[in-house]
Amino acid sequence: MKVKIKIDGIEYEVPSHYTVLDACKEAKIDIPTLCFLKGLNETGACRMCVVEVDGARSLQASCVLKVRDGMKIKTNSKRVQQSRVTTLELLLANHNKDCLKCNRNGKCELQDLAERFHIKNIYFDSFEKRTPLYDDTSFSIVRDQSKCILCGRCITACEKTAGMSILTYIHRGFEAVVGTGFNYKLEDAGCLYCGQCINVCPVGALKEKTHIERVWDAINDSTKHVVVQTAPAVRASIGEEFGLEIGTRCTGKMVSAIRRLGVDKVFDTNFGADLTIMEEGYELLNRLKNGGELPLLTSCSPGWIRLVEQYYPEFIPNLSTCKSPQQMFGAVIKSYYAEKMNIDPKDIFVVSVMPCSSKKYEMNREEMERDGIKDVDAVLTTREIGNMIREVGIQFTDLEDEDFDHPLGEYTGAGVIFGATGGVMEAALRTVADILENKDLDEFEYEAVRGVEGIKEAEVEIGGKKLNIAVAHGGENAKKLMDLVKNSKKQYHFIEIMGCDGGCVNGGGQPYVKANVRNTGIDVRKLRANALYEEDTIKQVRKSHQNESVQRLYKEFLEKPNSHKSHELLHTHYTKRELFPIK
């Protein structure tokens, strides 16, 4: 059904389910918004988007107002303009305006608005009177309340996407802040470190804990051998840091750029992913054969691991004991590679480039080191590596494509798709099926586990066995699936869960996608995932067990999957963690 409305005197016909904001967009008018995230945060809280509606006494928030037949809307009246400016001025009055040293400088939605409305005066300055919290106690996330504009976007993302509700409004009125229950540190407040809150924050109030400095230090230290690994999902998004379209695959340029930062080797976490599939594939086969704990739950995502440890500790025995690809890779570098290259592991500095904020926490878990040597020494998010490349002036988009270094830069198509939800499952099935059937199967694409649907289930038949599999992504879906597994009689065999919505492509370390881009209705998760599936199809080798470097690693060093040595280097254990421990 359509309705007739007038916007600034001009008549339009729009679908009746539209909001006034939608209608204005169709009329080619860009109403300013701040708190609004389509489909996620539709609370009408900030009042940046107000318009005048005939017959209504007060200005109306257009993002939550539905169109009505005959509605007359004014978007450009003096009153509307003044209201927007006042709203902004009030926000700025309470804001720590140190743009020049803010991590969002140049990428900030509040700055955009201040610029658009030519803010000249900041009348009220009440900011000085408050003592906002600056919390950098966690390994992953830094919270700076002095930058928070109380838009509530992080609260909703944490509730609806992460399914956690770790952040909330505390106190009221002038005293209101966004914080955790009882102001506990994130570490103890049930947080996954998934960073979905960072991704939606319009300003610099939430950010990753930066490792940039320690990486530059290592690069500039001639005694250090700096080895970089890049996660699959980074190649699908790093282009955005340099203005390329979302979903542009930049594998070769990424390698060139990182090499030009002055590191010694650029390898691929996908090698670690292929190795993970070997270890996890055999773990699944063993559990199936020997009546081990089922379903087997994947363990690549540290956000998901935190979810189990804090909220579903009864499922700890179900978790695969495999370390994540990043950690496996680090462990291999500091043992096998060190030995081969004849370098003291102490002198090797492993940098992971990750789409993830939780990986910064993961590298600091105490199980992730051997004899006091950490598997991984620094984790850079996609945003951080973007900053480093820009800082030294490498012209990313003009670079020629280059290849990863050998031998640990070799990877298969199966490794690449790890970055999207369903990818680990598909990669594992490709290998497990070949092993059970004892041949190189031609049919190895598993469409049923692809795509961004919250929970995907399938029954697959491999090697004469019927396996019930399921895939979920994002804390909210993960919780739903785990409750299902708990309460249903169905025997699940293998479950893949990623802490982030859409998998790593939408991780908490990925480039910011501003609300005005998000709100156009594009699905960032899909666009980036497509880039990975595309790379999979052009790889010669698309099954992890056929990765020759991985095969060589077993022959020369590890012997076989799940061997004693693998367990020592590539496997780990988990600990139940208490929420809100009482001091």
Added chain:
Amino acid sequence: MAKLDLSKAKYAKLKKFIDENQGETCGLMPVLHQAQEIFGCIPIEVQKFISEELNVSVAEIYGVVTFYSRFSTEPVGEYVIGVCLGTACYVKGAQKIIDDIGSKLNIKPEQTTKDGKFTLTATRCIGACGLAPVITINDDVYGRLTPDQIPEILSKYTDELEGE
């Protein structure tokens, strides 16, 4: 810190309330009211309990508890002494009053005596400026105070308690 009684019996009482009201979408507010009544405040322990019972996160509960002034997270004393620090009272020496009460009771503002009898708190203007400086002790109001009256006023409450 005042006495905080987190006995099993009290949890059982709260649990009973939650169970009895489960059918009619046991909302968070009624449960918090009960909890405040039963425990005298809603500390972290109780919030964790409610969080598990209702499947609501601790943060959400904490948000609601801090939003409404009728909920508190720490036990308050039997007698809450409010010292008005509004402009009129302040000018007439309210700071000295609050300091004196504090040192007599051996607590700082916003704290409660060890025996749980008194909580000392600074308030904004309570609208009794004609009586400045003013303090309130539960429902009693004392105006035109001088520091030397404090011991006598406080003793009314300590003696009364001992007499019980």
